[in-house]
Amino acid sequence: MTKTSSDIKNDHLIIHLSPAWTRPYLRLARLDRPIGTWLLLFPCWWSMMLATTAPGYQLGSSFAPAYYLVLFAIGALAMRGAGCTINDMADRDYDKKVARTATRPLASGELSMKQATAFLIFQLSIGLLVLIQFNSFSMILAASAIILVICYPFMKRITYWPQAWLGLTFNWGALVGWAAVRGELSLPALLLYIGGIAWTLGYDTIYAHQDKEDDALIGVKSTALRLGRHTQSWLIVFYSLCTICFATAGWVMGLIWPFWIGIGVMSLHFIWQITTVKIDNAHDCLSKFKSNRIIGWIFLAGIFMAANVK
Template identity: 45%
Template sequence: MRADTVADAPAGNWVDRYAPAFLRPFLRLSRADRPIGGWLLMWPCWWSAALVALDRNRAFPDPWHLVLLFVGAFVMRGAGCTLNDLVDRHIDAAVERTRSRPIPSGQVSAPAAAAWLVLQALVGLAVVAQFNLFTVCLGIASLAVVAIYPFMKRITSWPQAVLGVAFSWGALMGWAAAAGSLGWSPLLLFAGSILWVIGYDTIYACQDREDDAIVGVRSTALLFGEHARLAVAGFYAGCVLLFALSLTFVDASPFSFLGLACFAVHLLWQVIRFDHEDGARCLRIFRSNRDAGAIFFAGLVVDCLWQWMFSV
């Protein structure tokens, strides 16, 4: 592995191949070379935008909102990763998988990383400012969760739950951006998404169980141990149930429920394939949640078009 690359980044990623040399360390700090986190942060936003479109009998979620939510998700994911790496730089230096990250490896200094964090936060604020006042306030409120997350692994075995709140906040944002308020459907979507995140991040955390135990970092992967598969299955089942309840509040048609059923089958496949002792497999399963999110979104979009066509 080259000295300036990151161990857990895919080989031949676009940052290593095409980004200007001076930007590469900062893009790695934002995980631009590992964009899966941006997708996982974005899907609850887009699901919520599709739900409110269903509720208002629109043929498609607002395209401009989808663009803003896409940009905001990836920018704020980058900001969150930068903050996390600043706080965890000493822990990362002691863990095999993370010691090659930009700060512990010396690619980026802590002050430079802090400046990069501020820049990303300002871009995120500019994106949120395009929405109504209620959504702006909702977006600003999410920063409190983002700020405390890096410290949770030191004080609780449930840092995945805090990450779940942070990564599911978009389930509120997409609806609020169009409606200027909240309702039962986005709240249930938010709750279900939290369970989804806890499930997939437990799978992800299984990669670092041994190192985490040595350095004193806590996680649901360590908490559940040999019972991790059963725990993930429970979180995923609760997620699907809450999503189904969310759909009932917008009078969703069978197309949405079909999308949810396919989403559930994908989650079942993950549980069957999951082996908490196989780090490489855990990473592959974790990354597959990008596809799970796309499946559910596709069902919602088809439902929007179907109901709109037969209402005009």
């Protein structure tokens, strides 16, 4: 193992206040590290809100925005946890060889595979309860994402671009959010999905630089290893594509000036990430990765304000 810190934070408030027997499960679901839940949730919220903004579009009487926002939040929390559980079940032998992940509940033996399987079923059941609140089309669409979730842990073994597969997975909510409101898919949702994939390629490449030395030693692939010193140039490509797709989605929907202010501020944040990231500094990579929560809020605020400012 190389000398990188464990990603388990035993002093986190959620862990500290929880009963001892629940703590391994909470860490398995990454409830002590909510950034992944936010990154999964934002595409759902963006798409849902964008779907309500078309001039003259009449929302169904059953649509309650606040209720849908909460449903997506619960669903993102459950499915992110399920995804992490599947990932750790598949990667437990690899995780033992990496200092940052060696103390994860399955890698360390704190939980058994049988316990993890039972917990996975519990999380998927919560996801199912959320799913049945939506229309039939969005239910089928959302359920199909489980294939992406199951396959993701194995991508790092066969391709240097597992971050692209993560993008396909994490941004599926951009399709589901739109479908939950409208019962169909159209161009703006697809643009959000493509832009979200590019966004994920950017932020998860930064994240992957934390583990590049360990990954190279144990034979796991990533865009951090593939792009290496050219990472910042590729971040320009990823984040530019993201911005173009998001902006085009807003243009197609005819959104007004607050949306474009949001796009501008988001672009400045991307520029800051690209120009200041230190790819050989694990702490800085983690900080830049987490800062993408700000991107989520900026873009959501732009959509919301454009829909509500007269």
